[in-house]
Amino acid sequence: MKATVPKRLGYCQEGDRNSLPQEAVLAMTRPKAPTLQTVASAVGVDVSTVSRVLNSAADERERWASAETVARILVTAAELGYRRNPHGASLRTARSLQVGVIVPRLQDFVLATIFEGIDEAASEHGYAAFVTNSLDDPAQREARVAQLLDRRVDGIILCDARREDPLLRKLAAQRVPFVLASRTSDTYPGAFADDAQGGHLAAEHLAANGYTDVAVIAGPDYASTANLRIEGFRAGLEAHGLSLPEHRLVRTGFDAAAGRAGVDQLLAQGPAPDAIFATNDFAAIGAIGGLREHGLRVPEDVGIVGYNDTPLAASLPVPMTTIRSPMLDVGRTAFGLLESVIAGGHPTSVALTPTLIVRESTMSSAPTPA
Amino acid sequence: MKATVPKRLGYCQEGDRNSLPQEAVLAMTRPKAPTLQTVASAVGVDVSTVSRVLNSAADERERWASAETVARILVTAAELGYRRNPHGASLRTARSLQVGVIVPRLQDFVLATIFEGIDEAASEHGYAAFVTNSLDDPAQREARVAQLLDRRVDGIILCDARREDPLLRKLAAQRVPFVLASRTSDTYPGAFADDAQGGHLAAEHLAANGYTDVAVIAGPDYASTANLRIEGFRAGLEAHGLSLPEHRLVRTGFDAAAGRAGVDQLLAQGPAPDAIFATNDFAAIGAIGGLREHGLRVPEDVGIVGYNDTPLAASLPVPMTTIRSPMLDVGRTAFGLLESVIAGGHPTSVALTPTLIVRESTMSSAPTPA
DNA sequence: CACCCGCACACAAACGTTTGTGTGATTACG
DNA sequence: CGTAATCACACAAACGTTTGTGTGCGGGTG
DSSP: OOOOOOTTTTOOOOGGGGGSOHHHHHHHSOOOOOOHHHHHHHHTSOHHHHHHHHHSOGGGGGGTSOHHHHHHHHHHHHHHTOOOOHHHHHHHHSOOOEEEEEESOTTSHHHHHHHHHHHHHHHHTTOEEEEEEOTTOHHHHHHHHHHHHHTTOSEEEESOOOTTOHHHHHHHHTTOOEEEESSOOTTOOEEEEOHHHHHHHHHHHHHHTTOOSEEEEEOOTTOHHHHHHHHHHHHHHHHTTOOOOGGGEEEOOSSHHHHHHHHHHHHHTSSOOSEEEESSHHHHHHHHHHHHHTTOOTTTTOEEEEESOOHHHHHSSSOOEEEEOOHHHHHHHHHHHHHHHHTTOOOOOEEEOOEEEOOGGGOSSSSSOO | OOOOOOTTSOOOOOGGGGGSOHHHHHHHSOOOOOOHHHHHHHHTSOHHHHHHHHHSOTTTGGGTSOHHHHHHHHHHHHHHTOOOOHHHHHHHHSOOOEEEEEESOTTSHHHHHHHHHHHHHHHHTTOEEEEEEOTTOHHHHHHHHHHHHHTTOSEEEESOOOTTOHHHHHHHHTTOOEEEESSOOTTOOEEEEOHHHHHHHHHHHHHHTTOOSEEEEEOOTTOHHHHHHHHHHHHHHHHTTOOOOGGGEEEOOSSHHHHHHHHHHHHHTSSOOSEEEESSHHHHHHHHHHHHHTTOOTTTTOEEEEESOOHHHHHSSSOOEEEEOOHHHHHHHHHHHHHHHHTTOOOOOEEEOOEEEOOGGGOSSSSSOO
8 A cells, every 4th residue: 555654743543544435535635646657648659759848848849759749748748737747857867956045044134035036036947946044053054055965956055155164165175056145255156236335335425415423333244245335335435535443333233133232332432423334224223223222313413324225214214224235136146146057157256236225314414404 | 958048147158168188077077976776785785775774763773684784884874975865765755855835925024934933843854845925916826836836845834825715725625735824714724823812912902001092004904814913903902992993994014115104094084093003013113104204203192013023123213012923933833734734634723822012112101101 | 393483684666757779661862 | 763861759778765575594482
């Protein structure tokens, strides 16, 4: 009997199953899917012919069978509801048409969006995409990568790369196809938003609006995104004759709690700055909360610039100036790069351009100039 | 040629590959993974023995081979780095150890968290989980489910069920193992937060704090979550002698923009309510923004209760009262139920209890009673 | 001593594909 | 008209597992 089921899985016994009339049992069991063989014998040809016809592009089909046979194969496959069994195919071809994605945390809006882009592109190209959290923990990410490799994914997209990342070197040594997304590392190819430019835009905007004493609340220093945004921001300030002194830069994290903590740190060191650039919208929201707790108002007392243009930014009590980065495209592009690597190519990284979205959080003077 | 790659992504041609010396090319190619056969001949036994030993629990192994053979198999498998090929296994067993998850949208913090729970549980049980968006669009979700089925997933978790859902009936008729999560529908089993109770808690809290004219901004009516929260809320109000008149209930959506729109709708109909219960934290944040635009302050003029206890809620300028629902557990439980269904069981739905988190957004009178 | 049983394995048959290599029949060509 | 090329297929061998069944051997029993 085929119906052996692992017992350890608290399997509802259903002793009645055997007492039912035969057809009832048959009705309960899922009818097994038609295979190439089913279609082949229905049409009266060999499985190989069916396989070739079904796997060819529409205009290539007649290379493998006569027009009439092609038609018969197509219609019987359709009416039998034939669907290729990916396990058989993958076993034969050693390609799974599956890719894995590692993100720091899927709860993070930015990463979720990037994955949406990856998933869209993957699905359009006949791939399926797995995603899992690494929680930015080296042990966890290594374990997750191992799981993906055990699943025989064709490639991996890493969204949690660090600078000097040993895991990447290991993957490269094992010739595992992979690309990066969101965060850069060394010279491995990947899809990124141009974070330096984003930082630059933020700085220019603040400088142009008369802010002179600006501070930055940034994410952890193992994330290239934070680093590049700071670098670009600093360069932008300097281009306008301003600077970012060390005590005006605090590094906390990417979430709201981190933003609040960042403000506490800044204010503990002296007077409040004119404006704060947070490298993440959520941190920015937390910062606004922190400022309020210290009796400071946005934008009257302190201007705020966030990053990513989360949907929230526009709907906040004080709509927030922020840098919009093309997260969905980062994801789509990353998948494209991975596909190229899988095909044996050596693509180069792609940087997508961010844009500045100006809203009220940096309008202390604009509406009613003092 | 398989190597068709979208040109738009500057894909490096690599004509040089053919000009390299033969060994160099061989060195570039990934060494093929050891199979059962590799291990078997290294040890000097049959593949079947290796398979049985490797697939048995530690204390069951000696049923299949002598202690010495078991040990030899184990160490050679380890030092060869043997990893079972899932395609071969799945082909044979007709089980993929993969499950699919359909969510309305992964960008939504709530759904991302539920998926995290599913993924955790799945991974612990040797399964891998796919997730994709349905965008709450019937055509899209049907297409996604079909893709999952084509991948031969062992079961599906649907987080976007609707009331009277034809897709669910279809799946049930085809005997596809599936469970629901987050949203209920008919009597299909699933894991949910007890949304009625959550609504009740919100109502009780508002009533107990002296609010009498309360309004609700809710999500779309095809989502059971919104409906149950409203139902529970209404019941809670009535238990305290209050009521929810029709014009105090507006249905928009789950995001910040929807919350803003909800406030506009409410205020267009007359005076502002005492308090607003939004069935989602993001909608609540949007509502706060909308209120501010109308010159109303939270909590001085209007109290706000959100839902889900998003991390943001605690760090908002005015920390928000909200209902915490155990999203991660919803995910974990959903996977457990699915596993049971896959094993042939008929589990019953599980409702997890939410808790009220009181913060400043409903403290107009509490700190300084008028 | 004949017998049976359990042990420790081996054998072999699938599962559903893909793809290299036949093979008859028809067509084309010199 | 003979030969070669082409067509329209069929055959068969993998890919790596899992699992039902077979088998020789040693030891215990009657």
